[in-house]
Amino acid sequence: MKPQRSLEIGTGLFVLLGFAALVFLTTQLPGSGMRVGAEQGYRVLAKFDNVGDLKPGAPVSMSGVRVGRVEAIRFDPTDYRAEVTLRIERQYDRIPDDSDASIQTQGLLGGKYVGIGAGGSETFLADGGRIDFTQSAIVLESLVNKFFANFADKGGAKAAPEQEEKTP
Amino acid sequence: MIAETLSRVGRVGLFLVRVLRQAPAALARPRAVVHQVYNAGARSLVIIMLSGLFVGMVLGLQGFDLLQRFGSEDALGIAAALGLLKELGPVVTALLFAGRAGTSLTSEIGLMRATDQLTAMEIMAVDPLRKVVAPRFLGGVIAMPLLVAVFNVVGLFGAQLIGVQVMGVDPGAFWSQMQGAVELDDVNEGIVKSLCFGVACSLVAVYEGYHAAPTAEGVGLATTRTVVISSVLTLLIDYILTAAFLGR
Numbered sequence: 001m002k003p004q005r006s007l008e009i010g011t012g013l014f015v016l017l018g019f020a021a022l023v024f025l026t027t028q029l030p031g032s033g034m035r036v037g038a039e040q041g042y043r044v045l046a047k048f049d050n051v052g053d054l055k056p057g058a059p060v061s062m063s064g065v066r067v068g069r070v071e072a073i074r075f076d077p078t079d080y081r082a083e084v085t086l087r088i089e090r091q092y093d094r095i096p097d098d099s100d101a102s103i104q105t106q107g108l109l110g111g112k113y114v115g116i117g118a119g120g121s122e123t124f125l126a127d128g129g130r131i132d133f134t135q136s137a138i139v140l141e142s143l144v145n146k147f148f149a150n151f152a153d154k155g156g157a158k159a160a161p162e163q164e165e166k167t168p
Numbered sequence: 169m170i171a172e173t174l175s176r177v178g179r180v181g182l183f184l185v186r187v188l189r190q191a192p193a194a195l196a197r198p199r200a201v202v203h204q205v206y207n208a209g210a211r212s213l214v215i216i217m218l219s220g221l222f223v224g225m226v227l228g229l230q231g232f233d234l235l236q237r238f239g240s241e242d243a244l245g246i247a248a249a250l251g252l253l254k255e256l257g258p259v260v261t262a263l264l265f266a267g268r269a270g271t272s273l274t275s276e277i278g279l280m281r282a283t284d285q286l287t288a289m290e291i292m293a294v295d296p297l298r299k300v301v302a303p304r305f306l307g308g309v310i311a312m313p314l315l316v317a318v319f320n321v322v323g324l325f326g327a328q329l330i331g332v333q334v335m336g337v338d339p340g341a342f343w344s345q346m347q348g349a350v351e352l353d354d355v356n357e358g359i360v361k362s363l364c365f366g367v368a369c370s371l372v373a374v375y376e377g378y379h380a381a382p383t384a385e386g387v388g389l390a391t392t393r394t395v396v397i398s399s400v401l402t403l404l405i406d407y408i409l410t411a412a413f414l415g416r
Contacts, residue, residue, distance in 0.1 A: 018314025
């Protein structure tokens, strides 16, 4: 009776562990399940015209050093802009309140992050403060489109006279 | 040669049908199935977790080395998660399962055959397919997806350990990019694959054991065949399923 009992308990534990792993995989990996690195600090809001594919959890950095994390991104229907909540670590409490925030890309294919450039004000950002100067994500596709539109314009202007020369 | 292969495939197929027909009867007495889930699953847990950890750590190292050349080491989470969920988790688990649980199934049933235990059951009007084969087959089929899930979670932990703790990838970027890129379909693909591998590996193991030549040498040969056939079959099915899922 004893070995049978421990065997059943062992099987139960195994099945439980397996299902816990399955649940973790199906609920935590896709979408926005778990937040890693939620830390203490103060919140700062910044509004952007376009956040690109910035995601909650992305780093916030100054001069390349991580000072915080993006906590939440939501759409503000009153002025049609994206409101990004940044959580800055408490030790970085001397960020001038006229600093600017921009959404930048890490490397060639990397993810987006928020870069903060220090301003010159004597007063500093505090909990619930706002960053007014923001620069949106550079959308690579629109940049490429613009480039090719320019290119086509120039190319067209050049090609046209050449054809005229050829036809007579 | 071709006729021999075809008839072999046919025999395995018919055997599967016979086992499945006994499956409800075996499930009606779940104690034997529970025993086999323990043998095939719980006892493979340590080797699965260790392998998962190391596979994940290697993924972390290799992925980091490759991605940092493009300056996108943040994408390590995506690479590790998709690699584990879709390919490495199911395939490596199935290969380990064939070596760890498949061999023990084959040699156990083969030895029962060699010592005339199966014949004795038939004489007592007990169907050995229901009493011996079906619970072992079902145990393997149930255990495999659970083992794969454990392997994936431990592997992700290993990749995270190397990527984030050792190599210094930002943990927020690691997780948030992974969560942004992994779809539920990717998880489902892994689950479907693990179910198919579970059926294939368990079927090969019980078939080879049941049809082993009733000698010491026969049981040894059958055990070897189980490992070889299960491994090749796993990789073949993996290719077919991958092609099917990508073609969708």
